[in-house]
Every structure is written in C-alpha cells, then in structure tokens.
Amino acid sequence: MINPSVAIIGGGPAGLLAAQHLAEAGVPGVAVFEAQATAGRKFLVAGHGGFNLTNGEPVADFGPRYAERQREFEQYLAAFGPTELRAWAAALGISTYVGSSGRVFPTEEHKPAQLLRAWLRRLAELGVSLHTRHRWLGFDGAAGLRLRDERSGQEFILQPRATLLALGGASWAKTGSDGRWAAVLTTEAGVPVVPFQPGNCGVEVGWSAFFREKVGRTPLKNVALRCGESTARGEIMLTDYGLEGTPVYALTPAIRQALAAGGPAPLLLNLKPDVAAAELLMRLQQPRRGRSLPEVLRQQLRLGPPVPTLLREAAPAEALHDPARLAALLQALPLPVSGLRPLDEAISTAGGVPFEEVDKHLMLRRRPGTFVAGEMLDWEAPTGGYLLQGCFSTGAWAARGIAQWLQTQRPA
Ligand SMILES: Cc1cc2nc3c(=O)[nH]c(=O)nc-3n(C[C@H](O)[C@H](O)[C@H](O)COP(=O)(O)OP(=O)(O)OC[C@H]3O[C@@H](n4cnc5c(N)ncnc54)[C@H](O)[C@@H]3O)c2cc1C
Structure with a gap:
C-alpha cells in the first residue's frame, strides 16, 4: 500500500x-x-x-x-x-x-x-x-x-x-x-x-435583441476600457451576452467591486484612445455635407462596423448629431455591465x-x-x-x- x-x-x-x-x-x-x-x-x-x-x-x-x-x-x-x-x-x-x-x-x-x-x-x-x-x-x-x-x-x-x-x-x-x-x-x-x-472573466451587458442579432461576435481592436480608476487596453470581443477579451478580464476586480455596490457597473469604452480629445472634436466638426453617421465615422476617424451600431445601441440618439457630445462618447461610451459571467467559465x-x-x-x-x-x-x-x-x-x-x-x- x-x-x-x-x-x-x-x-x-x-x-x-x-x-x-x-x-x-x-x-x-x-x-x-x-x-x-x-x-x-x-x-x-x-x-x-x-x-x-x-x-x-x-x-x-x-x-x-x-x-x-x-x-x-x-x-x-x-x-x-x-x-x-x-x-x-x-x-x-x-x-x-x-x-x-x-x-x-x-x-x-x-x-x-x-x-x-x-x-x-x-x-x-x-x-x-x-x-x-x-x-x-x-x-x-x-x-x-x-x-x-x-x-x-x-x-x-x-x-x-x-x-x-x-x-x-x-x-x-x-x-x-x-x-x-x-x-x-x-x-x-x-x-x-x-x-x-x-476572476478574469467576461461580462454581461443587456444588449437589445436587434444588437445581438446584428453584431453577434465581433472584435473591436485597439480600444481602452475604464471602470472607476482602473483602465486596460487591447482588443475586446462583442458577444451576444456582453463582452470578452483581455482588457475586460483585467478589469474584473474593479467591475466586481462596482457591481457589489449595487446597480450596473459603469464601464466606459474608449474607441479612439490614441487621438487627443481636441483633435477628435476638430475632425467631427468638419461639415457633414449630407454624409451619414457611418460615413463620417469611417472617413474622419477610420471607425467602421460595428461602431455605428454600437453607438446607436449605447448612446442617446440626439447625441450622435452633436459633434461635441459624439466626440466625448467616442472616448467614454458607457456600457452598463449587469453582471459577470458564471464562475465555471x-x-x-x-x-x-x-x-x-x-x-x-x-x-x-x-x-x-x-x-x-x-x-x-x-x-x-x-x-x-x-x-x-x-x-x-x-x-x-x-x-x-x-x-x-x-x-x-x-x-x-
Ligand atoms: C481557459 C483557461 C485558460 C488559461 N490560460 C492561462 C494562461 O495562458 N496562462 C496562465 O498563466 N494561466 C492560465 N490559466 C490559469 C491556469 O491554468 C491556472 O491558474 C492553474 O492551472 C492553477 O493551477 P493549480 O495547480 O493551482 O490548480 P489546478 O491546475 O486547478 O489543479 C488542481 C488539481 O487538483 C485536483 N483536485 C481537486 N480536488 C481534488 C481532490 N479532492 N482530490 C484530489 N485531487 C483534487 C484537480 O483535479 C486538479 O487537477 C487558464 C485557465 C483557464 C481555465
């Protein structure tokens, strides 16, 4: 024995x-x-x-x-x-x-x-x-x-x-x-x-049925996330239930803490972390000349799909027509996180x-x-x-x- x-x-x-x-x-x-x-x-x-x-x-x-x-x-x-x-x-x-x-x-x-x-x-x-x-x-x-x-x-x-x-x-x-x-x-x-x-897990965001169907699993490269004082950069993945990716995982402790305080965790997405706020505003203030929002985002900022759909999902409709509010949202888009993914995952x-x-x-x-x-x-x-x-x-x-x-x- x-x-x-x-x-x-x-x-x-x-x-x-x-x-x-x-x-x-x-x-x-x-x-x-x-x-x-x-x-x-x-x-x-x-x-x-x-x-x-x-x-x-x-x-x-x-x-x-x-x-x-x-x-x-x-x-x-x-x-x-x-x-x-x-x-x-x-x-x-x-x-x-x-x-x-x-x-x-x-x-x-x-x-x-x-x-x-x-x-x-x-x-x-x-x-x-x-x-x-x-x-x-x-x-x-x-x-x-x-x-x-x-x-x-x-x-x-x-x-x-x-x-x-x-x-x-x-x-x-x-x-x-x-x-x-x-x-x-x-x-x-x-x-x-x-x-x-x-720890190191995905998060849940209550996307609309339209968003879930249209966007599915889509990466967003070179973005930054902030939750409270914590920030992380890299590539995230939009999924039908919320978000995955290294920057999301890195913020798990901060998100967990925010959720424990009650209510959704205020996660802010910066879609243009390398562009100064003033520069971003200047580019968005160029006359639209009848161009649609997706055209403006693509031509002025090189932001293609799924960004326009994401903005329509997460930002107030009227803000998308106001260059100052749009510029601010592009660097701090609030994504209300309702929870962490299950422990076993x-x-x-x-x-x-x-x-x-x-x-x-x-x-x-x-x-x-x-x-x-x-x-x-x-x-x-x-x-x-x-x-x-x-x-x-x-x-x-x-x-x-x-x-x-x-x-x-x-x-x-
Ligand atoms: C999807 C995924 C990807 C990962 N990728 C990375 C990575 O790239 N880099 C990185 O640094 N880390 C990564 N990790 C984390 C890493 O795998 C773990 O941190 C590490 O395996 C933990 O090691 P451990 O020895 O403490 O426990 P474990 O590896 O969990 O081993 C514990 C062992 O104890 C055994 N056991 C449990 N209860 C009993 C019992 N009652 N009697 C006998 N045996 C028992 C279990 O069967 C298990 O084999 C990843 C984890 C996951 C899930």
Whole structure:
C-alpha cells in the first residue's frame, strides 16, 4: 500500500512543481494524488488559448500584478520567478520565447501536451509516484488524510509526515478544479474560506435583441476600457451576452467591486484612445455635407462596423448629431455591465484560503504540517502569464517550507 512521506493532493502546476522540488531536494516518498484520470487537465486547457507560461517583463514589475498580495508574491517570485520558470521548461526540453505582448510562450514546435508529458516523465525518474483517480475526502486526526480510490471505491487513510493541498480554484469544474475542498477545509479544519468569485472573466451587458442579432461576435481592436480608476487596453470581443477579451478580464476586480455596490457597473469604452480629445472634436466638426453617421465615422476617424451600431445601441440618439457630445462618447461610451459571467467559465477564481490562515511558509496555522499552494489561496492576478507563474511560485515556496518542516520533525 502507498505510504508516502509527503502527500501532495492535486496534480496541477502548483502540486507537480512542489513534488519535483521536494524530490530534487532528496526527500524520499513524495506522492501526488489526483482525483481525475490524468494530471494537469487545467494546465492543458490553458494550453488551448496560447499557453502563456509567464511574462517577460522585469521581475521587479511583477509584484504589483498580485495586488494586495504584492508583498508575499515578491518573496515567492524572488525564489522562483520567470527566469527560473523558463529555465525549468528548458530543462524539460521546451524552449520559450517572449511574444510581442511580453507574454512568454513555448516555441511553436512545442505543444502543451508535450511539456506535460516531459514533466511527468521527469517526476517518475525522480521517484515521485502519481496516483490518479484518487480523491482526497478530508482529514483524519492531526496528520492523517482520508482518500478514495475512484476505480474501486475503496477508502483508505494515509499518515504522511507533511501534506500539500494544491486543489486549484473553482472554475472549469470539468478539469477537476471544482472547489469542493472549501467545505471540507472549513468543517474539518475550521479554516474559513473566502467565497469564490469569478476572476478574469467576461461580462454581461443587456444588449437589445436587434444588437445581438446584428453584431453577434465581433472584435473591436485597439480600444481602452475604464471602470472607476482602473483602465486596460487591447482588443475586446462583442458577444451576444456582453463582452470578452483581455482588457475586460483585467478589469474584473474593479467591475466586481462596482457591481457589489449595487446597480450596473459603469464601464466606459474608449474607441479612439490614441487621438487627443481636441483633435477628435476638430475632425467631427468638419461639415457633414449630407454624409451619414457611418460615413463620417469611417472617413474622419477610420471607425467602421460595428461602431455605428454600437453607438446607436449605447448612446442617446440626439447625441450622435452633436459633434461635441459624439466626440466625448467616442472616448467614454458607457456600457452598463449587469453582471459577470458564471464562475465555471472564468479563467481564474478569486477567493480561497485567506493568507491570514497560513504562516510565512504557506503552512496552515490551524493544521501544522499541512501546506497550501496555487490557485486555492486567496489571490488574484491578470492574464498574461501571471496566473501560472503565481501557481508555480507558490508551489516552489511551499516545497521549500515542507522540506524545512521535515527537518524540524526529524526524530531525535
Ligand atoms: C481557459 C483557461 C485558460 C488559461 N490560460 C492561462 C494562461 O495562458 N496562462 C496562465 O498563466 N494561466 C492560465 N490559466 C490559469 C491556469 O491554468 C491556472 O491558474 C492553474 O492551472 C492553477 O493551477 P493549480 O495547480 O493551482 O490548480 P489546478 O491546475 O486547478 O489543479 C488542481 C488539481 O487538483 C485536483 N483536485 C481537486 N480536488 C481534488 C481532490 N479532492 N482530490 C484530489 N485531487 C483534487 C484537480 O483535479 C486538479 O487537477 C487558464 C485557465 C483557464 C481555465
């Protein structure tokens, strides 16, 4: 029967990296337990959309990406940051490059599944055992764990010297990250869990039936969005339910906060972020000479479809004939956001284990010997490689804490 010295629950990036670091540090008997039939399912899902492993910006600029958790993440990143992450991939035979947006990707010839396969091979060579279809059910006494072998339905108890919980967030449940661990942690260990909320997700706008039918899914390139004090630039996608795209995702925390205050979140769309307001007004003040609004927008401002339809949808009709009001709207068109898309669709999850519940080694204060890493901790970051980097960095940091813990627990 399995009798690991360290049990790692969850075979996502955080758990697998911790397993690798522990095995490389010479810790024997490291075992990973994963509820799904294969490890790294969400890691592979991340691979479908471009597989953005980390970011090429200077590591000094990384900290603020983790918002209120900047201080903690600066520490984790100093130990295992983007340079170490790229070196790790290279050691597995996967070269990476920095794209024009600063995002770091594996080179063209390397597919995500290839990286995962090479990684699992490396873990096996290091002696890490991987037990798929093994679900963690909860705790047993001070250090024990209850697990179920999903193939036989048999339940059993482990008594590892240390445990790492790396159970992920609560989106894309079909990958295994179903957030069911939160109730167990609260009822069995008394750990309060900050309620899950969608992070990096699309938003809902109550478009008219006419707009939904006419516009469907249409990109708007090179725009800026503002919600309160937060701004983001890039390409957004108009969809039949609202908006998607990197700038929308980046504003999720601000939109969530605005929605929590009641009423629609005031999202402002700037369709011409690179043109000064005075210049925009000057161009719109040119005599129309019988031209229609779409012709004026296209000829004076190079704004083609779907902008005229969007303006008719979101702006008062009379404002479209007044150059001053039109100029102002083109740079701050209010899009009333009525809600965030459902949690299960989100790229990441806000909420989870509060940092107040873990010590500086990421060990649960209420359960010595049990550590936590990855998305299940309560932190948020935008897309752009900061999510996986955060999971890898916390996984590496927890592994370090576990190795130290094992030293202190040595029998005299
Ligand atoms: C569509 C999409 C695209 C993304 N793209 C990117 C990207 O390009 N760049 C980026 O940085 N990030 C991206 N991410 C985010 C990234 O994939 C996650 O942040 C990361 O996978 C989280 O790692 P983790 O190890 O914390 O958890 P997970 O990867 O969620 O792994 C947790 C594991 O725990 C297992 N588990 C859960 N409960 C139990 C249990 N009771 N017993 C045993 N096992 C259990 C799960 O099955 C799962 O395998 C994307 C996410 C999505 C959904």
